[in-house]
Amino acid sequence: MRQVPRPVGFLGFNSHAAAKDEADVVPIPKVAMWSLVTMRQTNSSSHPTFNEFFIRELKPGSRPIAFSECDDxxxxxxxxxxxxxxxxEDSLRFWIKGRKFSIEGLLGKEVCTSAFSNGTLVIFRLAPQDYHRFHFPVSGTVEKFLDIPGCLYTVNPIAVNSKYCNVFTENKRAVAIISTKDFGKVAFVAIGATMVGSITFSKQQGDYVKKGDEFGYFSFGGSTVICVFEKDTIEIDEDLLANSERSLETLVSVGMKLGVSTKKLAETGLPNLESCVLGS
Structure with missing residues (x-):
């Protein structure tokens, strides 16, 4: 079941700002307690720094992948x-207020196409206490990587909702293009943020991947992944769209259902989910 976080304040614009929200800044003991539940059990001596503890992997099977056999x-x-x-345009109406935001500015001219410019946008905002490895939302082939240098501004909602900030197009980021059978090309953008200058990928150009596979991780801090789907290639789940239109973030976990390929919907109607395996 997906939830909407309670409305609260957020961490300020720099790392010295006072924490107003437990959801954004969590004392180390709380992080440690959460990690013991969801992360791999390892000898503490194998984590000489908090950052190495922070980027630990999940326990196997702790994040079931929805309809794992259905690539659509x-x-x-x-x-x-x-x-x-x-x-x-919807993202600018309901959430992103930076005056200079555009898909071309986010992805860079080298990889941006008209299909991306008019496409569907999904923003995954990770708070410091979250599991900080990111995974593939779709199955396909990693076609290209592009590194875009930039700043390390905070990506919390105060910054994103400010007309004076353009964090998604000014921050350091890495863009990967994934070529898929069911969704066309998907742009996967890992964005650095305050205290997060390091973005590490575990896959290489040319690798074939399955949805749910690990793609990489951010080092300590808050950060964001943005996925851009080409125009009219995905039908996002209605609850996610409805919450977003109310400017409400939805709490989700790796592997939860995001949406369905419109190509498959057009060809066969709703996918035959009974023939798919829920989880892996």
């Missing part, structure tokens, strides 16, 4: 607070 069903890429919009 996309899944959530991270444990996070999610916003989803059918178009970039």
């Amino acid at each position: 069903v996309a899944v959530c890429a991270a444990d996070c607070r999610l916003m989803a919009f059918k178009t970039a």
